[in-house]
Amino acid sequence: MTQSEMSRAKRHLETTARMKEMLPRFFMRMMERRFSNEPLAWCMVGVPPELLKAFDLLFEWPENFGTMCASRLVAPRFIEVAEGDGYSPELCSYVTNTMGYCKLFKEQGEAPEESPLPGGMGTPAMLLGSGFICEPRWKWFQSVATRFFDVPVYSSDPLAPPWDIDPTDPRIEEHYLTLLREDLAGQIEFLEKQTGKKLDIAALRQIMALSHQALTYWRDTLALRKAIPSPMGSTDYFHAIIPQMYLVGDQEAVDFYREMYEEVKDRVARGMGVVEEEKYRLIWFGLPPWFNMGIFNYLESLGAVFAYESTYNVGDYFEVDLSDPLEALVRRTWQRALKMHKFGAEAMPELCNPAVFGGFVGSSLLEELTRDFSLTGAVMHLTRSCRAVSFGEVHTRNRFAKIGLPSLIFESDMADPRLWSDAQIKTRLHAFIETMEKKLKGAI
Amino acid sequence: MAVEKTLNNSKHRATDLNETEIRRIKAETGKPVIGYLCCFAPPEIISAAGAIPYRLTGLPGDDNSAADAYTEPYGCSYVRNILARATRGEYDFIDGLVISHSCDMVQRLYGIWTYYHPLAYSYLFNVPHQVSSQAQRFYKRELGFFRESLENFTGCAVTPEALTAEISLFNQNRALVRELYVLRKNKQPGISGSEIFSLLMAGGTLPAPAFQVKLNEALSKAKTAGAEKPLKPRVLVWGSIMDDSALFRMIEEAGAEVVADDTCIGFRVWDKDVPHTTDPYDGLTEHYLINFQCPRTDRGPGIKRFDYLVERAKEYSADGVIGYVISFCDPHKFDYPDLRDYLKKEGLPMLLIDDNYSFEPAGAIETRLQAFIEMLG
Numbered sequence: 001m002t003q004s005e006m007s008r009a010k011r012h013l014e015t016t017a018r019m020k021e022m023l024p025r026f027f028m029r030m031m032e033r034r035f036s037n038e039p040l041a042w043c044m045v046g047v048p049p050e051l052l053k054a055f056d057l058l059f060e061w062p063e064n065f066g067t068m069c070a071s072r073l074v075a076p077r078f079i080e081v082a083e084g085d086g087y088s089p090e091l092c093s094y095v096t097n098t099m100g101y102c103k104l105f106k107e108q109g110e111a112p113e114e115s116p117l118p119g120g121m122g123t124p125a126m127l128l129g130s131g132f133i134c135e136p137r138w139k140w141f142q143s144v145a146t147r148f149f150d151v152p153v154y155s156s157d158p159l160a161p162p163w164d165i166d167p168t169d170p171r172i173e174e175h176y177l178t179l180l181r182e183d184l185a186g187q188i189e190f191l192e193k194q195t196g197k198k199l200d201i202a203a204l205r206q207i208m209a210l211s212h213q214a215l216t217y218w219r220d221t222l223a224l225r226k227a228i229p230s231p232m233g234s235t236d237y238f239h240a241i242i243p244q245m246y247l248v249g250d251q252e253a254v255d256f257y258r259e260m261y262e263e264v265k266d267r268v269a270r271g272m273g274v275v276e277e278e279k280y281r282l283i284w285f286g287l288p289p290w291f292n293m294g295i296f297n298y299l300e301s302l303g304a305v306f307a308y309e310s311t312y313n314v315g316d317y318f319e320v321d322l323s324d325p326l327e328a329l330v331r332r333t334w335q336r337a338l339k340m341h342k343f344g345a346e347a348m349p350e351l352c353n354p355a356v357f358g359g360f361v362g363s364s365l366l367e368e369l370t371r372d373f374s375l376t377g378a379v380m381h382l383t384r385s386c387r388a389v390s391f392g393e394v395h396t397r398n399r400f401a402k403i404g405l406p407s408l409i410f411e412s413d414m415a416d417p418r419l420w421s422d423a424q425i426k427t428r429l430h431a432f433i434e435t436m437e438k439k440l441k442g443a444i
Numbered sequence: 445m446a447v448e449k450t451l452n453n454s455k456h457r458a459t460d461l462n463e464t465e466i467r468r469i470k471a472e473t474g475k476p477v478i479g480y481l482c483c484f485a486p487p488e489i490i491s492a493a494g495a496i497p498y499r500l501t502g503l504p505g506d507d508n509s510a511a512d513a514y515t516e517p518y519g520c521s522y523v524r525n526i527l528a529r530a531t532r533g534e535y536d537f538i539d540g541l542v543i544s545h546s547c548d549m550v551q552r553l554y555g556i557w558t559y560y561h562p563l564a565y566s567y568l569f570n571v572p573h574q575v576s577s578q579a580q581r582f583y584k585r586e587l588g589f590f591r592e593s594l595e596n597f598t599g600c601a602v603t604p605e606a607l608t609a610e611i612s613l614f615n616q617n618r619a620l621v622r623e624l625y626v627l628r629k630n631k632q633p634g635i636s637g638s639e640i641f642s643l644l645m646a647g648g649t650l651p652a653p654a655f656q657v658k659l660n661e662a663l664s665k666a667k668t669a670g671a672e673k674p675l676k677p678r679v680l681v682w683g684s685i686m687d688d689s690a691l692f693r694m695i696e697e698a699g700a701e702v703v704a705d706d707t708c709i710g711f712r713v714w715d716k717d718v719p720h721t722t723d724p725y726d727g728l729t730e731h732y733l734i735n736f737q738c739p740r741t742d743r744g745p746g747i748k749r750f751d752y753l754v755e756r757a758k759e760y761s762a763d764g765v766i767g768y769v770i771s772f773c774d775p776h777k778f779d780y781p782d783l784r785d786y787l788k789k790e791g792l793p794m795l796l797i798d799d800n801y802s803f804e805p806a807g808a809i810e811t812r813l814q815a816f817i818e819m820l821g
């Protein structure tokens with residue numbers, strides 16, 4: 001890759017454009033609190049952000065920091081530092097990005113100047129990990145705390161039933177629910193000890209109510225993309241996840257998702273698509289190449305629009321009874337596990353915790369999605385360093401072949417642009433578009 | 445290249461030899477064979493349920509292309525090899541399959557394998573990544589579900605007495621393996637690393653009594669051998685799964701003695717007994733979840749998690765450590781920098797061999813081994 005091959009995304013919605021003012025405001029507020037020495041937790045997707053908020057805790061997401069470093073093209077710098085330290089280039093590039101960042105941070109005594117956020121991720125007072133989705137996610141904080149920041153760690157370890165076990169069997173259900181409950185209790189105990197505060201259940205209930213309002217708007221927005229032409233594409237989609245990560249439980253986030261919903265609804269009413277002539281409607285699988293989100297615009301220039309993405313979607317929004325917000329958190333995770341199970345968890349069994357946004361559509365959901373979103377093809381991003389999310393794409397391709405939907409798997413990475421081969425990827429995308437075209441014309 | 449020749453010559457491959465043997469035993473006993481990967485689902489329970497536990501192994505360096513139809517190229521090549529072999533029907537001697545959720549790759553292998561090639565019996569043994577009290581309770585419940593599923597398949601109830609008897613039998617073998625390892629603490633070990641490795645490979649595949657016979661033979665031989673052997677640099681081998689003695693032989697050819705190890709099929713499985721507890725499932729939990737040292741289990745941060753390894757290196761007077769990691773093996777690759785630094789602090793140099801489960805190009809690996817061993821010497 002060369003830097004010039006990478007392009008930033010062009011978004012189509014006004015709401016997401018407004019994030020440009022909203023997020024810096026939020027980060028400024030965070031900085032101020034950090035300067036007054038409030039403890040900061042580094043957290044992983046899978047840790048319920050509502051819980052962090054209920055403790056009024058300052059938090060940072062190294063995974064999201066990885067996406068920011070990727071989109072500013074500074075991730076390779078951090079990743080190379082980690083590789084120099086002995087971390088294999090095969091390891092998750094979000095992790096190696098963090099490890100390189102931490103090493104420089106410790107050496108320099110402050111956030112490295114390449115850091116995309118002013119002040120970087122800050123010095124953590126605790127690490128809250130989660131092994132949901134993948135193994136690297138708890139090895140990650142284990143290593144951070146061993147090498148760089150000797151702070152307390154709690155790693156949540158939710159497990160989900162394998163695809164061939166009946167999760168509705170009450171004994172099996174209890175087996176898993178017990179673990180989820182005990183795991184949540186462990187998280188709370190850790191947070192209470194580290195913050196010196198008691199969990200405020202009423203606050204948690206209120207935060208969850210607001211969080212679910214935001215998620216409802218998000219879910220409804222995604223459903224609007226069934227319209228032809230699709231009113232919203234992937235560049236807006238992937239950016240719009242950020243408020244739910246940072247501003248969860250805030251009225252500001254609810255307002256953001258409501259406005260987005262209204263804007264998208266209005267676009268549907270006016271027949272406004274993402275491109276002038278929408279020829280192909282696609283589903284996206286995997287993590288996006290954050291360093292080159294312009295690839296979505298490139299496809300749009302060829303008349304191809306993504307109407308659905310497998311990652312970060314909340315087709316997994318669940319109604320939960322908030323009278324007991326702790327049980328609600330457990331039930332939300334469990335319902336997600338059940339849904340994954342119903343729709344085929346054979347390739348990706350553990351994606352049960354919808355704390356932020358989940359990912360991967362079960363393989364038997366594909367038929368439904370193809371029909372409801374009038375799909376003409378599937379594009380899958382095989383991320384070399386994240387096998388967790390891309391594993392199962394060949395299986396998904398096999399399932400699509402049965403339905404008769406053309407699909408393409410291309411290889412690169414979510415954060416490491418060194419694995420992007422522009423000419424080759426574009427050639428393959430072109431060939432894929434030709435295949436879809438032939439298919440639409442009934443030639444194959 | 446000697447190693448290449450041996451790898452390609454199936455007559456010498458432990459996996460092939462063991463598979464020939466299990467077919468014979470199966471025909472003789474008429475018992476169902478349950479193939480397993482990793483050590484979290486106790487083979488003692490499989491035996492107590494009237495079946496033969498058989499640790500499935502792969503063929504390093506073999507063609508994995510049969511796996512391409514179902515799975516991505518990026519993934520542990522050992523796991524891909526197992527899937528390729530399953531796809532080609534090479535495990536036709538197993539009646540059932542149990543895969544433990546040890547690492548991500550193995551867990552996902554289970555889903556893909558059983559989806560495309562269903563077996564009469566299959567079970568994914570779910571294992572928490574931690575040793576917390578809730579993790580222990582989950583593991584113990586999971587043991588119960590596993591036992592029930594086996595009972596349903598074999599029709600044979602696993603009584604506490606039968607299970608305790610199996611545990612005793614397996615423990616006897618553990619004691620014999622430890623006796624063999626003690627002999628390696630001698631200046632001139634009476635048994636080489638590659639010999640003991642091949643023996644342990646049989647330990648995962650033979651019924652316990654048959655393995656005991658082999659162990660006793662090896663012990664009496666090892667007790668008398670060794671005295672005349674020259675003194676060599678001593679190494680400990682750590683790392684991902686190895687189911688071929690190739691690396692051990694390469695190290696020996698390069699002039700060192702492998703005196704200790706910490707790998708999936710090696711000493712990890714044998715170094716401690718399953719404790720006898722009033723409820724045998726407590727003992728199994730203690731042994732297989734808490735005591736079983738594998739980097740897939742989160743024992744919290746800090747270098748203390750490697751203390752056992754440093755102690756072992758000292759106990760066996762190792763001069764250095766050779767690490768072996770398979771491509772895309774997250775648990776081991778994440779631990780390497782922390783482990784390397786800790787060992788260095790303890791005065792133990794470490795060499796890392798990163799391999800795609802083929803031991804190729806052998807020449808390049810041998811050159812690196814020679815340079816490292818020379819340095820130790």
Ligand code: SF4
Nearest residue numbers: 092133134136386388
């Ligand atoms: S899911 Fe993928 S990207 Fe996320 S932490 Fe795991 S390996 Fe990294």
Ligand code: SF4
Nearest residue numbers: 520547549684685773
């Ligand atoms: S070698 Fe590593 S990735 Fe492969 S099965 Fe073993 S622990 Fe898992």
